Amino acid sequence: MTDDTTVIVSAYNEEKNLKEAVADVTSALKKVTRDFKIIIVDDGSTDHTFKVASDIAKKNKNISIIRNKKNIGLGRSFKKAIPYVKTAYLTVFPGDNDMSASSLTPLLRKRGEADLITAYMRTDKDRTLTRRICSHSYVALINFLFGLSLRYYNGPFVAKTKKVAAIDISSTGLDVYAETKVRMLKKGYTYKEIPFDHTGRRHGQSTAVTAKSIFQTLKNTISLFLDLASTS
DSSP, rough: EEEEEEEEESSOTTTTTTHHHHHHHHHHHHOOOOEEEEEEEEEESSSSHHHHHHHHHTOOEEEEEEESSOOHHHHHHHHHHHHGGGGGEEEETTTTTTTTTHHHHHHHHHHTTTSSSEEEESTTTTTTHHHHHHHHHHHHHHHHHOOOOOOOOOOOOOEEHHHTTSSOOOOOOHHHHHHHHHHHHHOOOEEEEEEOOOOOSSSSSOSSSSHHHHHHHHHHHHHHHHHHHOOO
């Protein structure tokens, strides 16, 4: 393994956002290292996401694509990509470009300072009241259940690839990053928190807060709690 970083970009029906997302990520990466990889996971998109991804990859040898035949969810897509990461560190970026790519730069610069560098939103004032309530409630619940004190769980992070590969990830949806962080911290891995800027997606509508996603997240959280409790 070399001392560089792979960015996993998961995308489902993001034909209007993906090109800009990858361009922003590439620009941010070049400020830190010239030796990087990007893995785009097309999660069974029904629009032209795969074509957009293919066009991007043809122009950059550092970019590769994993194409899921059907939509399997962010969690499974993230887990599927991990074995393809051959660099010392891995990080994630949303295919909907729902984050300031410049926030990757401080994350990457601190990647050697802990096993896990995790980010929290500098401000969430641009989010709806419902989204803010759900987010704060979720953070409070996770911290209470697992005896932790992170400020945010679903945000971006940079971690040592070997550490991530060594944990058993079971989440299928949006809570996969939270599970990854919880499992790493419960193993005693070192971590640091830094702020990041939330920009909001430019095209389309987020599906992060729906009755189905909330139910699935709560279900996965309970399963994670029971799993860790049984092994402690």
